[in-house]
Amino acid sequence: MFHDEAAFRFVGGRVSIDFTATHGLRWRDPSVERIPAPADLARWFLEAGLTDIPVPVSASTLRGARELREALYRLMRGRALEEPLDRRAIDLVNRWAAKAPPAIRLTADGSAKLLVAPTADGLLAFVARDGVDLLGGSHANRLRECSSDTCTLIYLDTSRAGSRRWCSMEVCGSRDKMARYRRRAAD
Numbered sequence: 001m002f003h004d005e006a007a008f009r010f011v012g013g014r015v016s017i018d019f020t021a022t023h024g025l026r027w028r029d030p031s032v033e034r035i036p037a038p039a040d041l042a043r044w045f046l047e048a049g050l051t052d053i054p055v056p057v058s059a060s061t062l063r064g065a066r067e068l069r070e071a072l073y074r075l076m077r078g079r080a081l082e083e084p085l086d087r088r089a090i091d092l093v094n095r096w097a098a099k100a101p102p103a104i105r106l107t108a109d110g111s112a113k114l115l116v117a118p119t120a121d122g123l124l125a126f127v128a129r130d131g132v133d134l135l136g137g138s139h140a141n142r143l144r145e146c147s148s149d150t151c152t153l154i155y156l157d158t159s160r161a162g163s164r165r166w167c168s169m170e171v172c173g174s175r176d177k178m179a180r181y182r183r184r185a186a187d
């Protein structure tokens with residue numbers, strides 16, 4: 001699942017959180033840009049399940065998407081660390097959220113689908129609205145930053161006790177447990 005560090009990560013629990021994961025290993029220089037080209041953002045829309053048809057993405061839309069992603073990350077990380085929220089980030093997210101998202105329709109199998117002529121800007125507006133809903137809602141206090149020293153992903157802690165430590169038990173949790181085991185074995 002996480003073998004390729006450039007692969008998209010979908011462990012955040014919300015589409016807006018997963019969008020922030022398109023920039024990875026933020027602590028490392030250079031970090032990992034998972035949407036380096038417009039086609040990569042178009043592929044993220046598909047893999048995130050926001051659309052089932054390819055959506056054209058321009059270079060200027062990609063720049064705007066990255067700005068939105070970084071604003072969402074600053075706000076979510078601020079919530080996770082209980083820091084004051086960045087006003088410029090709030091303004092940027094609100095500008096995106098004010099744009100028209102694609103219409104959704106209920107399908108015969110009962111699942112909601114984004115079906116009506118999605119555009120890249122519309123899908124980004126959908127992501128921004130999800131971020132506003134999350135950051136302004138009752139689950140904002142469940143935003144966490146992965147406890148792994150080698151990860152900067154944000155996730156929504158949906159555990160009953162609210163004590164989840166890692167973005168993914170299969171990856172970061174396993175790595176942490178293995179490192180602790182090795183330290184104990186070395187002692």
